Amino acid sequence: MTRLAVFDLDGTLVDSAPDIRAALDRLMAARGLPGFTLAEVTAMIGDGVRVLVTRALAARGQPFEQAALDRFMSDYEANAAVQTRLFPGMAEALEALRADGWRLAVCTNKPGAAARDLLGGLGLLDRMAAVGAGDSFAVRKPDPGHLQATIAAAGGAPHGAVMVGDHRNDVLAARGAGLPCVFVGWGYGPLAMADGAPVVARPEALPAELGAALDGFRA
Numbered sequence: 001m002t003r004l005a006v007f008d009l010d011g012t013l014v015d016s017a018p019d020i021r022a023a024l025d026r027l028m029a030a031r032g033l034p035g036f037t038l039a040e041v042t043a044m045i046g047d048g049v050r051v052l053v054t055r056a057l058a059a060r061g062q063p064f065e066q067a068a069l070d071r072f073m074s075d076y077e078a079n080a081a082v083q084t085r086l087f088p089g090m091a092e093a094l095e096a097l098r099a100d101g102w103r104l105a106v107c108t109n110k111p112g113a114a115a116r117d118l119l120g121g122l123g124l125l126d127r128m129a130a131v132g133a134g135d136s137f138a139v140r141k142p143d144p145g146h147l148q149a150t151i152a153a154a155g156g157a158p159h160g161a162v163m164v165g166d167h168r169n170d171v172l173a174a175r176g177a178g179l180p181c182v183f184v185g186w187g188y189g190p191l192a193m194a195d196g197a198p199v200v201a202r203p204e205a206l207p208a209e210l211g212a213a214l215d216g217f218r219a
């Protein structure tokens, strides 16, 4: 029986906020504007890169500009893996899931090039049955179509799928797709975003929590 675990990327698998912050700060500095704290940046992450840059400019009283987004994208894509690491315990948790018969996929609002580079650099790209990124399909999280298209790209999930995320958008996408969701306690979204989804405290607990989420959903 192969079950499918669909992981969000930023704040769930990887701690990417320091590199996002660094690229954002270079963008702001180029415009003579002050940068942001890590906490300010994590609160801006979750709705894709366009919304991120829009929020950063708005926080400094500036309107959105395509040139700013283009600059941020090329800078970030070249520097996405400088400080970014898997969360501690995650590599072992993914191996434990695979040993338990789970297939793995990623459903992220991050652009595909940066997502694949990051996963490749961490040695995880070939572990993923699919990477559904923010620019892979016509829709993205919280639209459930993003999750459904990612599962289809992974070859389907006849024995069930669970979404693992750190943001309201992950919970909403899973709910809309009629799938269980597990919310990670180490991510960027405040716990209130779990909105009733079970919260997993540490990556080590993922195999047990994902199995329970799937069983509970079926019962």
Ligand SMILES: O=C(O)COP(=O)(O)O
Pocket: 008, 009, 010, 011, 044, 045, 046, 047, 048, 049, 052, 107, 108, 109, 110, 111, 167
């Ligand atoms: O790029 C973002 O804003 C968020 O990406 P995520 O969906 O992997 O959390």
Ligand SMILES: [Mg+2]
Pocket: 008, 009, 010, 011, 012, 046, 165, 166, 167, 187
């Ligand atoms: Mg996330």
